[in-house]
Amino acid sequence: MVPLSYYLVLSGILFACGVAGFLIKRNIITIFMSIELMLNGVNLSFVAFAAHWKVLAGQIFVFFILVVAAAEAAVGLAIIIAIYRTRETLNVDQVNLLKL
Amino acid sequence: MTQNPYLWLIPVLPLAGAAINGFMGHKSSKKAVTTVALVFPGLAFALALKIALGFSSAAAPYVFDLAHWIRSGTFSVDFAFYVDQLSLVMLLVVTGVGFLIHIYSVGYMADDPSYYRFFSYLNLFMFFMLTLILANNYLMMFVGWEGVGLASYLLIGFWFTKDSAASAGKKAFIVNRIGDFGFLIGLFLIIQHFGSLNFTEVFSKVQPLAVESGGAGLLTAIGILLMVGACGKSAQIPLYVWLPDAMEGPTPVSALIHAATMVTAGVYMVARSHVIFERAPVALTVVAVIGTLTAFFAATIGIAQTDIKKVLAYSTVSQLGYMFMACGAGAFSAGIFHLMTHAFFKGLLFLGAGSVIHAVGGEQDMRKMGGLRSYIPWTALTMGIATLAISGIPPFAGFWSKDEILWKAYQANWVYWIIGLVTAFITSFYMFRLLFMTFAGEYRGAHVDSHGQAHSTHGHDGHGHGDPHESPPVMLVPLVTLALLSTIGGLVAIGNHFEHFLNPVFGSAVQDALETDNHGTELLLMVVSVLVALFGAVLAWVLYVSKPYLPQKIAASLGAFYDTVANKYYVDEIYAKVFVKPLVDASTTILWQGVDRKVIDDTVNNAADGARHVSDEVRHMQSGNLRSYAGWIASGAAIVIAYMIWRGVGQ
Numbered sequence: 001m002v003p004l005s006y007y008l009v010l011s012g013i014l015f016a017c018g019v020a021g022f023l024i025k026r027n028i029i030t031i032f033m034s035i036e037l038m039l040n041g042v043n044l045s046f047v048a049f050a051a052h053w054k055v056l057a058g059q060i061f062v063f064f065i066l067v068v069a070a071a072e073a074a075v076g077l078a079i080i081i082a083i084y085r086t087r088e089t090l091n092v093d094q095v096n097l098l099k100l
Numbered sequence: 101m102t103q104n105p106y107l108w109l110i111p112v113l114p115l116a117g118a119a120i121n122g123f124m125g126h127k128s129s130k131k132a133v134t135t136v137a138l139v140f141p142g143l144a145f146a147l148a149l150k151i152a153l154g155f156s157s158a159a160a161p162y163v164f165d166l167a168h169w170i171r172s173g174t175f176s177v178d179f180a181f182y183v184d185q186l187s188l189v190m191l192l193v194v195t196g197v198g199f200l201i202h203i204y205s206v207g208y209m210a211d212d213p214s215y216y217r218f219f220s221y222l223n224l225f226m227f228f229m230l231t232l233i234l235a236n237n238y239l240m241m242f243v244g245w246e247g248v249g250l251a252s253y254l255l256i257g258f259w260f261t262k263d264s265a266a267s268a269g270k271k272a273f274i275v276n277r278i279g280d281f282g283f284l285i286g287l288f289l290i291i292q293h294f295g296s297l298n299f300t301e302v303f304s305k306v307q308p309l310a311v312e313s314g315g316a317g318l319l320t321a322i323g324i325l326l327m328v329g330a331c332g333k334s335a336q337i338p339l340y341v342w343l344p345d346a347m348e349g350p351t352p353v354s355a356l357i358h359a360a361t362m363v364t365a366g367v368y369m370v371a372r373s374h375v376i377f378e379r380a381p382v383a384l385t386v387v388a389v390i391g392t393l394t395a396f397f398a399a400t401i402g403i404a405q406t407d408i409k410k411v412l413a414y415s416t417v418s419q420l421g422y423m424f425m426a427c428g429a430g431a432f433s434a435g436i437f438h439l440m441t442h443a444f445f446k447g448l449l450f451l452g453a454g455s456v457i458h459a460v461g462g463e464q465d466m467r468k469m470g471g472l473r474s475y476i477p478w479t480a481l482t483m484g485i486a487t488l489a490i491s492g493i494p495p496f497a498g499f500w501s502k503d504e505i506l507w508k509a510y511q512a513n514w515v516y517w518i519i520g521l522v523t524a525f526i527t528s529f530y531m532f533r534l535l536f537m538t539f540a541g542e543y544r545g546a547h548v549d550s551h552g553q554a555h556s557t558h559g560h561d562g563h564g565h566g567d568p569h570e571s572p573p574v575m576l577v578p579l580v581t582l583a584l585l586s587t588i589g590g591l592v593a594i595g596n597h598f599e600h601f602l603n604p605v606f607g608s609a610v611q612d613a614l615e616t617d618n619h620g621t622e623l624l625l626m627v628v629s630v631l632v633a634l635f636g637a638v639l640a641w642v643l644y645v646s647k648p649y650l651p652q653k654i655a656a657s658l659g660a661f662y663d664t665v666a667n668k669y670y671v672d673e674i675y676a677k678v679f680v681k682p683l684v685d686a687s688t689t690i691l692w693q694g695v696d697r698k699v700i701d702d703t704v705n706n707a708a709d710g711a712r713h714v715s716d717e718v719r720h721m722q723s724g725n726l727r728s729y730a731g732w733i734a735s736g737a738a739i740v741i742a743y744m745i746w747r748g749v750g751q
Binding site: 019022023024026031092093095 | 725726727730731734
């Protein structure tokens with residue numbers, strides 16, 4: 001059996017990769033993917049704990065997060081398309097005004 | 101005590117007139133303005149007459165409770181009206197003389213572009229004056245008191261584009277504030293000690309108190325403070341300085357407000373508070389001394405004035421002094437009697453002066469008048485009657501009231517009588533001087549070559565046209581009416597009718613008993629005062645008619661003294677130096693530059709500046725850059741997590 005700490009370390013690495021990608025990347029799609037990475041890093045730690053402590057709550061949380069992430073992906077991608085149509089760029093540094 | 105449900109209408113009618121003319125006057129025709137301006141005070145006068153005709157001393161006082169005003173614990177003040185013999189006299193004088201002056205103003209102000217504004221103010225004045233008179237408590241009286249001050253301010257500064265008029269208005273208002281301060285403190289004392297401002301309640305609580313001996317009692321304090329208020333409103337030493345300047349207003353205003361009615365409010369207030377004053381001999385002495393000094397002092401200034409309205413203004417101050425002298429001598433009814441006759445003849449004198457000014461095209465300097473008798477005979481005749489009345493020549497009104505005052509003053513203290521007598525002489529002298537300078541001799545004003553070409557247009561009435569000309573009938577009717585009243589108005593005093601009428605208010609004074617014994621003395625004093633008045637008149641005739649070169653010689657030989665008198669004893673200059681300048685300087689340097697700019701302005705500005713500087717720095721965090729926000733979140737989260745790890749979770 002793989003010890004809990006392995007999962008947690010992997011989860012931390014995934015989360016850190018997501019954060020780093022979020023901070024470094026300029027392409028909004030990449031940033032979006034980094035967010036997903038962070039979410040999944042968290043998911044991993046949830047299921048790891050759930051399995052370890054034999055409590056179902058963690059796994060149910062993961063389902064919720066998946067659902068929210070899916071919804072977020074739908075809305076987020078729609079926004080990205082709208083932004084691309086008006087600004088013709090996906091570089092977040094050029095999308096720093098709240099108004100057009 | 102009788103209910104009279106129409107009482108409230110008397111003040112409210114002129115208010116309605118003021119509102120209608122004030123709000124709609126600028127777009128209604130002159131005829132409509134005139135109608136409104138005359139009908140409403142006229143109705144008030146009619147109502148007052150109706151009350152007077154149905155007045156019975158047994159049923160008095162007539163009261164009407166309109167509404168509650170202030171309820172606080174046991175203290176309460178109502179909008180309530182109250183007519184007893186005293187207020188009835190005032191009511192008739194104010195509505196009657198006021199109505200006449202309204203009629204006169206129709207002619208006098210006919211060419212003024214702000215015709216409607218004038219009548220709106222004038223009606224407003226009537227409203228406040230009637231509130232003052234009809235109030236059943238000190239607070240409502242105070243409202244009227246302040247209101248007439250406001251109306252007076254508005255009307256003095258009626259020609260506000262003229263700098264002198266604007267500042268005269270301010271002066272009147274500010275000087276009156278000083279008096280009102282005393283009045284207010286007096287009211288506070290009354291509230292504190294008697295728990296009410298209602299006349300009936302206060303007086304019934306004062307009644308049982310003993311006469312304060314040795315001074316320095318509560319009633320003395322209240323009396324003196326009330327007198328301070330009266331000094332302001334009724335232009336007594338030391339607060340009289342505003343009244344002569346108030347002559348900047350249109351002449352009907354001088355007649356109505358600054359001679360006949362408003363300035364007598366102080367006398368009315370002192371007479372109304374007679375219960376308090378009677379128990380405070382020191383306060384009474386203060387009233388008498390101030391009145392006597394003012395009467396004498398103002399009269400002497402009147403001798404050397406050359407502006408026709410200024411002479412009358414100082415004369416008013418002096419006559420008001422007489423009224424206070426009477427009140428101070430405990431003869432309140434004599435004071436009120438003089439108030440009434442003075443309203444007749446001084447109102448008439450001012451209206452006559454207005455007619456003269458109208459005739460000579462705005463000129464007010466008597467040195468440029470003279471010989472007007474043949475040009476404006478009606479004005480000359482009526483002013484002659486008024487002069488006889490104010491000088492105290494029988495059987496004209498002023499004789500009866502002035503004599504009554506001098507007699508009562510004599511009984512109180514012969515010093516008052518002596519000064520009063522000298523003042524009567526001076527009064528007679530300067531009034532006949534005015535009369536002769538204006539109407540006798542040759543016309544000294546600039547004649548005009550062609551009709552319509554004004555000789556002097558510096559005056560505000562500014563319609564110089566041709567030779568002096570008589571005023572229109574609308575101005576003459578009030579003159580003649582007032583002349584009639586000045587002639588016969590004093591006859592009500594025969595057999596002491598007037599005094600007996602007021603007795604229920606003032607209480608039948610001890611003097612009644614004295615009177616019977618002293619008829620001889622009274623008659624003697626009467627003869628003396630008439631002789632003195634005649635002497636003044638003759639002296640004026642000698643100096644200004646038969647030997648007109650003499651006055652200049654006398655003035656020259658008196659030198660510095662004459663200059664001092666002609667310059668009103670430099671009182672204005674002294675006040676300016678002693679009170680006004682330090683106040684202005686202190687206000688400018690300490691309050692304005694120091695407190696206002698340095699403290700208040702700087703505090704506000706520094707707070708704003710500080711906020712801006714801080715924001716300038718802080719706003720760099722809000723760059724709008726998505727990744728920098730994410731960085732903030734990440735580092736923040738990192739710090740929190742680091743802290744939790746360092747402290748240990750869950751401990």
